[in-house]
Structure formats: structure tokens, C-alpha cells
Amino acid sequence: MNVIDVNHIAKSFGLTQAVKDVSFTIQRGEIFGLLGPNGAGKTTTIRLMLNIFKPDKGSVSILDGPMTEDKKSKIGYMPEERGLYQDISLESCLIYLATLKGIPEKEARTRLGKYLERFDLAEHKGKKVKELSKGMQQKAQIINSLLHQPEVLIIDEPFAGLDPLNVQMVKDLMNELREQGVTIIMSTHQMHLVEELCDRILLIDKGQDVLYGHLNEIQKSFYGHAVLVRTQEELPTIKGVREVRQHNNAVKLILNDSTTPQEILNVLTSKKIIIEKFEIAMPSLDEIFIRVVEGGKQNE
Amino acid sequence: MNKLWQVATFEYKRNVFKKSFIFTLLSVPLLIGLIIGIGLFVESSNVDTNMVGYVDDAEVINETGLSPELSAIWVSSYSDPVEFVAYATEDQAQDALKSKKIQAYYLLPEDYFASRRVFQRYIERPGENAERQFFDYLQLNLVNNQPQEIAVRVALGTKAVVRSLDGSRFIPESGPTFGLLMPLFINLAFLGLMLLSSGYTMTAVAEEKENRTMEILITTISPSELVGGKILGIVAISLTMLITWTGVVLTGVFIASRMGISWFGDLSMDWRIILATLAIAIPAYVLVTALMVAIGSVVSSEKEGQSISSIFIILHLVPLYISLLFLKQPHSILAIILSLMPFTGLMTIGMRNLFSIVPTWQVLVSMIVQILSAFGAISFAIWAFRYGMLQYGQRLKFGKLVRMKRRGSS
Numbered sequence: 001m002n003v004i005d006v007n008h009i010a011k012s013f014g015l016t017q018a019v020k021d022v023s024f025t026i027q028r029g030e031i032f033g034l035l036g037p038n039g040a041g042k043t044t045t046i047r048l049m050l051n052i053f054k055p056d057k058g059s060v061s062i063l064d065g066p067m068t069e070d071k072k073s074k075i076g077y078m079p080e081e082r083g084l085y086q087d088i089s090l091e092s093c094l095i096y097l098a099t100l101k102g103i104p105e106k107e108a109r110t111r112l113g114k115y116l117e118r119f120d121l122a123e124h125k126g127k128k129v130k131e132l133s134k135g136m137q138q139k140a141q142i143i144n145s146l147l148h149q150p151e152v153l154i155i156d157e158p159f160a161g162l163d164p165l166n167v168q169m170v171k172d173l174m175n176e177l178r179e180q181g182v183t184i185i186m187s188t189h190q191m192h193l194v195e196e197l198c199d200r201i202l203l204i205d206k207g208q209d210v211l212y213g214h215l216n217e218i219q220k221s222f223y224g225h226a227v228l229v230r231t232q233e234e235l236p237t238i239k240g241v242r243e244v245r246q247h248n249n250a251v252k253l254i255l256n257d258s259t260t261p262q263e264i265l266n267v268l269t270s271k272k273i274i275i276e277k278f279e280i281a282m283p284s285l286d287e288i289f290i291r292v293v294e295g296g297k298q299n300e
Numbered sequence: 301m302n303k304l305w306q307v308a309t310f311e312y313k314r315n316v317f318k319k320s321f322i323f324t325l326l327s328v329p330l331l332i333g334l335i336i337g338i339g340l341f342v343e344s345s346n347v348d349t350n351m352v353g354y355v356d357d358a359e360v361i362n363e364t365g366l367s368p369e370l371s372a373i374w375v376s377s378y379s380d381p382v383e384f385v386a387y388a389t390e391d392q393a394q395d396a397l398k399s400k401k402i403q404a405y406y407l408l409p410e411d412y413f414a415s416r417r418v419f420q421r422y423i424e425r426p427g428e429n430a431e432r433q434f435f436d437y438l439q440l441n442l443v444n445n446q447p448q449e450i451a452v453r454v455a456l457g458t459k460a461v462v463r464s465l466d467g468s469r470f471i472p473e474s475g476p477t478f479g480l481l482m483p484l485f486i487n488l489a490f491l492g493l494m495l496l497s498s499g500y501t502m503t504a505v506a507e508e509k510e511n512r513t514m515e516i517l518i519t520t521i522s523p524s525e526l527v528g529g530k531i532l533g534i535v536a537i538s539l540t541m542l543i544t545w546t547g548v549v550l551t552g553v554f555i556a557s558r559m560g561i562s563w564f565g566d567l568s569m570d571w572r573i574i575l576a577t578l579a580i581a582i583p584a585y586v587l588v589t590a591l592m593v594a595i596g597s598v599v600s601s602e603k604e605g606q607s608i609s610s611i612f613i614i615l616h617l618v619p620l621y622i623s624l625l626f627l628k629q630p631h632s633i634l635a636i637i638l639s640l641m642p643f644t645g646l647m648t649i650g651m652r653n654l655f656s657i658v659p660t661w662q663v664l665v666s667m668i669v670q671i672l673s674a675f676g677a678i679s680f681a682i683w684a685f686r687y688g689m690l691q692y693g694q695r696l697k698f699g700k701l702v703r704m705k706r707r708g709s710s
Contacts, residue, residue, distance in 0.1 A: 047515075050519050052515065052518055052519065069521075069522050072519060072520055072521070073520075075519065077515075077516065077519045079512050079515045079516065082511045082512045082513075083511070083512045083513060083515060083516045084511075084513060084516070085314075085508075085513055086511060087314075088314060096306075096310055097516060097517075097520065099306060100303060100306060100307075100517070100520045100521055101520055144516070
């Protein structure tokens with residue numbers, strides 16, 4: 001069942017076309033990754049989904065229809081960086097924003113207490129927001145987006161400024177929310193986290209959707225563009241190899257689009273190189289991202 | 301609780317319990333008190349009730365004293381009377397001055413009637429009350445031998461009552477009373493509030509835009525609840541200031557009237573004028589606040605916002621600059637137009653009420669214009685907020701915004 005249905009949206013600001021043509025759907029209970037280089041139009045797409053902006057073209061359906069005031073209490077949103085009142089205490093700020101979402105103050109306090117304990121912020125609840133570290137503010141923002149127990153959670157760079165322990169904490173939380181049926185839309189540049197968490201992704205570049213679908217299917221579609229080779233000998237320069245990287249105790253050869261793994265194997269055997277391991281490598285999302293975005297640049 | 305009220309309550313509490321607000325709240329009455337205190341101190345330092353001597357070579361001052369009628373006037377005229385002592389020679393007067401028995405002495409030379417010269421001698425300048433009283437005393441002695449009816453008339457002087465050209469306003473000889481000036485004070489208080497809070501209002505909105513709190517808020521409640529709540533909260537903050545200041549002023553006035561300060565003797569006020577003033581001032585204030593919210597929503601920097609907001613403040617000051625025109629012709633076409641316009645109506649009616657009585661229909665029309673303008677400004681602020689709020693770092697000119705609004709474009 002689709003929770004969000006974005007249909008050919010476009011948005012311009014003056015002469016700048018922030019979003020040209022983007023379409024995707026998001027299903028209930030999935031973690032959806034919204035990816036793209038800086039300035040690709042991710043944040044504008046999020047704002048169009050939330051009806052902060054109205055699209056110049058196309059339409060957005062969220063929770064079975066256009067965005068309404070009633071639906072706001074069913075959606076949690078965390079903008080990239082900041083977003084909280086800086087000059088009041090953490091507790092006052094989060095309670096106020098939760099009550100605006102329609103949560104009774106007493107209930108909001110109970111929920112907040114649990115989250116503050118979980119995120120190691122309980123002892124800082126009396127401090128002004130501006131006195132908290134960047135990581136603490138980031139955690140506070142995540143709490144703010146969750147206090148009203150939304151059905152849909154839209155988070156922009158949720159892991160920014162977090163140390164590995166807190167990254168793990170947020171990952172665990174997101175998995176828990178997915179199990180509870182919460183739909184999560186996450187925009188991030190940290191591809192390894194997308195690989196760990198997301199069911200499906202959308203890659204936007206220059207305001208257009210360029211890659212969209214299940215993560216493993218996308219990875220499979222790029223399968224064959226890299227091989228892992230382990231040998232005791234030094235590898236010669238091979239035509240058709242775009243890049244050579246060390247990968248654990250092997251070498252990863254990134255291939256040009258026109259080169260196949262078989263051709264590489266043929267070259268190696270023809271040069272009488274003793275091969276201990278030859279494996280077609282599953283491309284990482286990082287590699288796919290670079291490949292798609294750079295491919296886009298070359299096509300300009 | 302209604303979300304609009306929640307926003308208003310939050311804005312109110314968030315600002316009212318700040319140290320800076322409490323400082324501003326108290327600093328204004330303290331500053332006024334300080335200025336009045338310094339004034340009273342300076343005035344009291346000019347009062348010296350020590351004796352004053354005189355040497356009357358011209359034989360002007362009657363040794364047997366003033367007539368009973370003039371004596372009665374003389375005794376009732378001063379709250380800080382000075383005793384005058386006659387010396388036969390200037391040497392005696394000088395000795396008394398050097399020994400500080402007297403604060404000064406006056407010498408009336410033989411040719412006084414021809415020259416009208418009076419010599420004043422002192423070591424330290426005498427009190428202003430002493431100087432004034434001596435010359436009054438001299439004047440009474442000059443008319444002492446005249447028919448008493450004339451002497452009394454001269455002693456009492458003239459009661460000058462200032463009347464407006466259309467005859468609808470009278471200002472007594474003692475000057476405008478506190479009650480007469482009260483509506484103008486209310487206008488000036490609102491003007492002061494505008495000056496104090498407009499910058500704050502605009503900055504507060506611009507800051508929330510800058511730190512993206514607005515982005516969270518706008519995905520939580522409607523723009524009208526948010527902007528309406530903010531305006532309501534800011535107006536409540538300003539009314540808190542106004543009520544506090546009014547309380548302080550009224551306490552001061554009460555104390556002053558009990559102390560017998562003449563200016564506060566007549567506290568009678570025309571409550572209809574005061575209510576009409578408030579009925580115009582409150583929507584005028586809401587109008588400015590809403591516009592400040594709109595400006596804060598669209599500007600890319602605080603500095604840019606200040607330059608735009610100053611235009612609206614200057615418009616409020618226009619009637620002060622041309623107040624002489626209202627004095628000459630309080631019911632001129634210009635005065636009527638300015639009374640009925642938003643921005644200028646508040647001060648124009650305040651000024652005109654000083655010199656005349658503004659017709660009721662003009663007050664009512666001005667009030668309606670202000671209320672409609674205030675609602676229009678709130679609607680514009682909500683619109684500006686909706687379309688200008690999230691243009692981070694982008695310059696959205698206020699004029700362009702107005703044109704967009706006219707076109708109904710998004």
C-alpha cells in the first residue's frame with residue numbers, strides 16, 4: 001500500500017529549477033532512501049512532499065490524498081541541522097512542539113522522559129538548546145520528530161554529527177520503527193548506512209530521478225562492473241579498467257561500461273598471471289552513486 | 301487548547317520571563333523617574349529661603365508695609381517665601397552678606413525712578429525664588445499707594461486662557477492639564493511601543509526562519525495559527541509593557557497630585573477621547589506588528605528588514621513633523637485625510653485632539669480603517685510567511701511580494 005505517491009513534480013525558484021521531474025512511491029513500513037549529490041533537489045522534494053512548497057507541476061499524495069492540516073500530526077519531520085528554539089531549555093522546547101502536535105502535556109512528558117533516557121540526554125534536559133553539542137542537538141531533533149508517534153517519518157541527514165555509538169542507536173531505533181509499521185523516508189549522503197537500512201532508494205540528480213527501486217535490484221543491475229582479483233604478482237595495466245582499488249587482501253578493478261569480467265580474466269590468463277581468487281564484485285552504493293552522477297555529468 | 305492560543309502563550313512566556321524584557325519593562329519608568337528626579341533636584345537647588353537684604357535709597361519700599369489687600373495677596377503667592385530685610389547703608393548690607401546673614405542684597409539707587417536700575421550684590425548666586433520674589437515685592441510697593449482696586453488688579457496679574465481657533469478647546473493659564481494631555485501620552489506610548497517592539501518582532505521571525513524552527517512549526521500547525529498566534533503573543537507582550545508603564549505613571553500622578561504639584565491638580569479626563577484613542581491605537585499597533593512579521597518572513601537579513609521597517613515607523617511620525625499645521629487648521633483637508641489613513645491616523649488624531657475636538661465620524665472612520673488595515677496586514681503576513689519564509693538566503697524584495705500578492709500568484 002502506498003503511503004506517499006509523488007507524480008512528476010516540478011518546482012522552480014525564479015530562474016532556478018530545483019526539481020524538474022521526479023516521481024516515486026513509498027510503501028507503508030519501508031525505509032526509503034532519498035539520495036543525491038548536494039543541490040540535486042532532495043530537500044526541495046521533501047518540502048514538496050510536506051506541502052511546505054506547492055509544486056509548479058505534478059502532484060503529491062500522502063496518506064491517501066493531498067496534505068491537510070489533520071495529517072500534520074501523523075507525520076514526523078526532521079529538517080537538516082537545527083530546527084529547535086535555541087534560547088529555551090531542551091525540555092520546554094520539545095514539550096511545546098509535542099503539544100502543538102496534539103499530545104497532552106502529561107503524556108508528552110512521559111514519552112519525552114523515556115526518549116531522553118534512551119538517548120542519554122536526561123541530565124541535559126534543563127540546558128538551553130544552544131548549550132548542547134551538535135550531536136546532542138541532532139538527537140534532540142530526532143526525538144522531536146518521534147514524540148507524537150508519527151505514521152510517516154521524514155528525516156533529512158539523521159546521522160549528521162553523531163558518533164558511532166549514537167549512529168548505532170539511531171539505526172536500532174529506525175529498525176524498531178520499521179517493525180512497528182512506521183514509514184521512514186531518509187535523506188543522507190552516508191551510503192553505507194543506506195545499504196544497511198533502506199529497502200528502496202531514489203537517486204535524484206539535477207532535479208530528476210535517475211535511479212529508483214529496490215536496493216539489491218539496483219546493485220544487481222550494476223553487477224559486473226567490478227571484479228576482485230587476488231594474486232601474488234603485480235597486476236599490469238589492463239585496458240578497460242577504469243580504477244584499481246585495494247580491497248582487503250585483494251584488488252578491486254572497476255571496469256568501464258564496455259568491458260566485461262570475462263575480458264579481464266582473459267587478459268590475466270593470457271599474461272600468465274597466477275590468480276588465487278577471481279570474483280565478480282557486488283558494487284557498493286557509493287560506487288553506483290559516483291557512477292550514475294559522474295555519468296550524468298559526462299552526458300551533459 | 302487552540303493551537304493559536306498555544307503559540308501566543310508560548311511567545312508571551314518565552315519573552316516576558318527573559319531578563320532583557322524585565323530590564324526593558326523597568327528601565328522606561330525608571331528612566332522617566334530619573335529624569336523627573338533630576339529636574340526636581342535641579343529646581344530645588346535653585347530655591348533658597350534665606351533672608352534677602354535691600355538698601356532703598358530711592359524710598360520705594362514702604363516702611364510701614366503693604367496695604368492689607370496686597371499683604372494678603374503677597375502671603376498667599378509663594379510656597380517658599382523669603383524674608384526681606386532693610387539696611388540703611390550699603391556697608392551694613394555688605395557686612396550682613398559677608399557674615400552670611402543674607403543670601404544677597406539689592407540696592408535701589410536714588411535715581412531709580414529715572415533709570416529703573418536695581419543693583420544686585422551676592423557672593424553666591426541667590427535662589428531664583430529670592431530674585432523673583434524681590435521684584436514682585438518691589439512691584440507691589442510701587443503700586444501700594446495707588447487706589448486699591450487698581451493695585452490689586454496689578455498684583456494679581458492677567459489670567460491668560462488659551463482657546464483653540466474653533467473655540468472647542470480651552471487651555472487654562474497654568475498650561476495644559478495632565479488630563480488634557482493624556483490622549484497624546486497614550487499615542488506616544490503606543491508609538492514608543494512600536495519603536496521598541498518592531499525591531500524585536502521582525503528579528504524574532506527572521507531568526508526562526510534562519511534556524512529553521514519555522515520549518516518544524518509549519519509542518520505542525522497551519523500558517524494562520526502560527527502567524528496569528530505570534531502576533532497575538534507580541535501584542536500581549538506590548539500590552540503588558542503598556543499596562544505596567546501606565547500603572548507606574550498613574551502611581552506617580554497620584555503621588556504628585558497628593559504632593560500638591562499644580563500641574564497634576566486637575567486630573568479630569570474626557571474618557572470618550574481616551575477610549576477612542578485606544579480604539580485606534582490598538583489596531584494601529586496590530587497593523588505594524590503584522591507588517592513586521594511579514595517583513596521578517598521575507599527578508600534575507602536583519603539589516604535589510606530594519607531599513608524596510610523604518611519606512612512604516614517614519615510614516616507614524618509624519619503628523620509630529622507637521623503638528624503646526626494642525627494647530628493652525630485642525631480641520632483642514634490634509635488633517636482629515638491623515639486622520640483617516642493607516643499609519644498616520646493614530647498620531648494625527650492625537651495631535652488634533654490637543655487643539656480641537658475631532659468629529660465623531662472621523663474617529664469612527666479612522667477606527668474602522670485601522671481595524672480593517674490590521675486584519676489585512678495579518679492576512680498579508682500569513683501570505684508572506686507562507687511564500688517567503690523558506691527562501692533561505694534568497695532576497696525576496698518586499699515590493700515584489702506586494703505585487704505578487706496583488707496578482708494572487710504563488
